[in-house]
Amino acid sequence: MRSVAKGAAGRTARLCRPEYPAIAPLAAPPAAPRGAVPAGAVSDRALPLNEILIGDTIAQMAALPAGSVDLVFADPPYNLQLGGELKRPDESRVDAVDDHWDQFESFAAYDAFTRAWLLAARRALKPNGTMFVIGSYHNIFRVGALMQDLGFWILNDIVWRKANPMPNFRGRRFTNAHETLIWAARSADSKYTFNYEALKAGNEDVQVRSDWLFPLCTGQERLKDEKGRKLHPTQKPEALLARVLLSSTKPGDVVLDPFFGSGTTGAVAKRLRRSFIGIEREETYAEAARARIAAVEPLPEEALVAPPSAREAPRVAFSALVERGFVTPGAELTDAKGRFRAVVRADGTISLADSPNVGSIHRVGALAQGAEACNGWTFWHVEEEGRRHPIDILRARLRAEMGIAAE
Amino acid sequence: MRSVAKGAAGRTARLCRPEYPAIAPLAAPPAAPRGAVPAGAVSDRALPLNEILIGDTIAQMAALPAGSVDLVFADPPYNLQLGGELKRPDESRVDAVDDHWDQFESFAAYDAFTRAWLLAARRALKPNGTMFVIGSYHNIFRVGALMQDLGFWILNDIVWRKANPMPNFRGRRFTNAHETLIWAARSADSKYTFNYEALKAGNEDVQVRSDWLFPLCTGQERLKDEKGRKLHPTQKPEALLARVLLSSTKPGDVVLDPFFGSGTTGAVAKRLRRSFIGIEREETYAEAARARIAAVEPLPEEALVAPPSAREAPRVAFSALVERGFVTPGAELTDAKGRFRAVVRADGTISLADSPNVGSIHRVGALAQGAEACNGWTFWHVEEEGRRHPIDILRARLRAEMGIAAE
DNA sequence: TGAACGGATGAATCCTACA
DNA sequence: ATGTAGGATTCATCCGTTC
Numbered sequence: 001m002r003s004v005a006k007g008a009a010g011r012t013a014r015l016c017r018p019e020y021p022a023i024a025p026l027a028a029p030p031a032a033p034r035g036a037v038p039a040g041a042v043s044d045r046a047l048p049l050n051e052i053l054i055g056d057t058i059a060q061m062a063a064l065p066a067g068s069v070d071l072v073f074a075d076p077p078y079n080l081q082l083g084g085e086l087k088r089p090d091e092s093r094v095d096a097v098d099d100h101w102d103q104f105e106s107f108a109a110y111d112a113f114t115r116a117w118l119l120a121a122r123r124a125l126k127p128n129g130t131m132f133v134i135g136s137y138h139n140i141f142r143v144g145a146l147m148q149d150l151g152f153w154i155l156n157d158i159v160w161r162k163a164n165p166m167p168n169f170r171g172r173r174f175t176n177a178h179e180t181l182i183w184a185a186r187s188a189d190s191k192y193t194f195n196y197e198a199l200k201a202g203n204e205d206v207q208v209r210s211d212w213l214f215p216l217c218t219g220q221e222r223l224k225d226e227k228g229r230k231l232h233p234t235q236k237p238e239a240l241l242a243r244v245l246l247s248s249t250k251p252g253d254v255v256l257d258p259f260f261g262s263g264t265t266g267a268v269a270k271r272l273r274r275s276f277i278g279i280e281r282e283e284t285y286a287e288a289a290r291a292r293i294a295a296v297e298p299l300p301e302e303a304l305v306a307p308p309s310a311r312e313a314p315r316v317a318f319s320a321l322v323e324r325g326f327v328t329p330g331a332e333l334t335d336a337k338g339r340f341r342a343v344v345r346a347d348g349t350i351s352l353a354d355s356p357n358v359g360s361i362h363r364v365g366a367l368a369q370g371a372e373a374c375n376g377w378t379f380w381h382v383e384e385e386g387r388r389h390p391i392d393i394l395r396a397r398l399r400a401e402m403g404i405a406a407e
Numbered sequence: 408m409r410s411v412a413k414g415a416a417g418r419t420a421r422l423c424r425p426e427y428p429a430i431a432p433l434a435a436p437p438a439a440p441r442g443a444v445p446a447g448a449v450s451d452r453a454l455p456l457n458e459i460l461i462g463d464t465i466a467q468m469a470a471l472p473a474g475s476v477d478l479v480f481a482d483p484p485y486n487l488q489l490g491g492e493l494k495r496p497d498e499s500r501v502d503a504v505d506d507h508w509d510q511f512e513s514f515a516a517y518d519a520f521t522r523a524w525l526l527a528a529r530r531a532l533k534p535n536g537t538m539f540v541i542g543s544y545h546n547i548f549r550v551g552a553l554m555q556d557l558g559f560w561i562l563n564d565i566v567w568r569k570a571n572p573m574p575n576f577r578g579r580r581f582t583n584a585h586e587t588l589i590w591a592a593r594s595a596d597s598k599y600t601f602n603y604e605a606l607k608a609g610n611e612d613v614q615v616r617s618d619w620l621f622p623l624c625t626g627q628e629r630l631k632d633e634k635g636r637k638l639h640p641t642q643k644p645e646a647l648l649a650r651v652l653l654s655s656t657k658p659g660d661v662v663l664d665p666f667f668g669s670g671t672t673g674a675v676a677k678r679l680r681r682s683f684i685g686i687e688r689e690e691t692y693a694e695a696a697r698a699r700i701a702a703v704e705p706l707p708e709e710a711l712v713a714p715p716s717a718r719e720a721p722r723v724a725f726s727a728l729v730e731r732g733f734v735t736p737g738a739e740l741t742d743a744k745g746r747f748r749a750v751v752r753a754d755g756t757i758s759l760a761d762s763p764n765v766g767s768i769h770r771v772g773a774l775a776q777g778a779e780a781c782n783g784w785t786f787w788h789v790e791e792e793g794r795r796h797p798i799d800i801l802r803a804r805l806r807a808e809m810g811i812a813a814e
Numbered sequence: 815t816g817a818a819c820g821g822a823t824g825a826a827t828c829c830t831a832c833a
Numbered sequence: 834a835t836g837t838a839g840g841a842t843t844c845a846t847c848c849g850t851t852c
Binding site for chain 1: 514543544545547548549550551552554555556561562563564565566568572574575578579580581582583584585587589590601603604607614615616617618654718778779780781
């Protein structure tokens, strides 16, 4: 209790000055948005936006005003139950997640913990808010059942298919090649946010499915400690968080992450001009997360403008390139001769320069030329090292990288 | 209770005459196979093989001998509003799902039903048996949590990615493009069947992952009623069942399907020369399933022979190689690069050069490298005609000579 | 400069026959 | 039941070094 009170007190002084400017009211007004909120359910107390609260996540959530966040993204302990150590065929040791925070005495203990943080998160959610929880077969069934018991309304279960999972070294099971996300509304009657058109437009004009393919978080993206070892055992890829936030929030929305860890949620939220509230028990992680987030540059607002309404039927096609970093939101596209220019947006649509037109690469290409139709993949070009390439080659690169995994 | 007794009595007369011949003993002997079974746990009563039992699935399972089936494949009802079997433990009926209370009541009823059939299935399983359960986000979390509570040991959760899912018409969610299977052993110490090598060999020599891609059951495969409408609402594709059976059973094994429906499990079991026990409440479905299964031709036995598996090959001691003259005492062994040397001794041990260490090929190999363990068969090499071969090929020669290598 | 190669590593409930 | 020893087992990707 002490730490909660202290955290709350320490916060209030800074609340009016978030670390970086909140979103310009482009699409949705930032104040009191998103549907009616029952009187009394929401405190007027300001939120500790874009901060990391240190301490017990349940207590910290309890100290937040009720009904105040638009989205919860939670990556709770998985309660792995590992036996001895596991070695690869070459006798090297697998660096398993054996941290103390992942150890629970029993299913009952894990359930009690899960129930408590789920309740606290549900309290913090706006009535129309939604929540993502990620887990593996070790814990996700318990989490899902408890969510249903507590009144959450499951909208989808989503499969993160790992492009490069760790193999099964002993050949005794199927390669554990995915994790599961549960996406749920606070209740069955929530009027939740789902950016259907933008997602579809960024996915070759096909609805986004419940199975997502992303590589693990490795290489440059993976945070390292001073000795070059991974800083956090379970850092999630930014591409995964980007799809989560782009699908279920608007610019300016508030995202709560009760298991903040290395701060992926905060970094992506800042880049996409959402606000975040992180809760983390270990100061070491929080410190690294702060530095990480400070280095993030929010995308240009034009890259995040809410997509056109369904009636305007955007025809877009390349959000995967954006999510995966093959094109940067804000990057400029031109036609082969440089007569037309457009800017890439984070959701995979593009906006034509000197005009209000926003839409898919195909539609905006047609608009620019005054033509009825246009293949955006060959019409639009990016400049790399002084040379213009059609964006189709970026798509080819992505396909090459995905290899067989993309099927 | 009446139906149970009747079902059991009606069965016994036919039990000794399965519909089609049981498997020839290709890979595994059909009688009393697959590990020790605690005395008293298994009844000697014959099983109703390759039949469809009509009636309540829990009662019918309870009438089966305990510890008698190798695999359970279960496709339980997903929908909480299915009515019928959804009753409270006191047999009162559950009202419509309107508000939270009823929702809770409904979940409780579903849980009670699930727990009951899971317990009955677990009782029917051999100690080393495994179970697959398929479901969607509506029910799979409850099923999975209950399985863990009842002592099942989850081996994998598997995602059936639908190649051609039904689109989401209202555009309010991600396309629900997958279903989840849970694969679990009866208990954590089960010595379960997993045909790792065969699966890998059939998958471009890469181990099979936890995400499987199959089309829905449509077209010719989909059973139709006399009016041309689909006979059963949730008929599963045979390809899915084939992978389930091929991964976790041997020819001749007994597969129990407590929600038999249109009989996909039976049809695939027959084709793959496994035996099945189906339980189905509705005679209409059972009738169609019987006709369907009768038309199935079992695959030729040669098509079902398991590929050789190093794990299952008979053990050959290194001393046997020495005794049989495949290696001469005093011969020199080296590692692949010739950095370490050892001398073969007459008793099948080896001694490391320039050291007092004597022991098995494995122990001395580990010692030489300073490793904890070592597979001496692949580590140590002999020189023949100027070329180095791992001593494993000498073992293969001995096995060939013994006539075992064919299997 | 680039290709080729070797080493490292990722939320992992990862063996089994025999004494 | 428990301990000991035999011996079977990995995919995609990134990074640094070598050729």
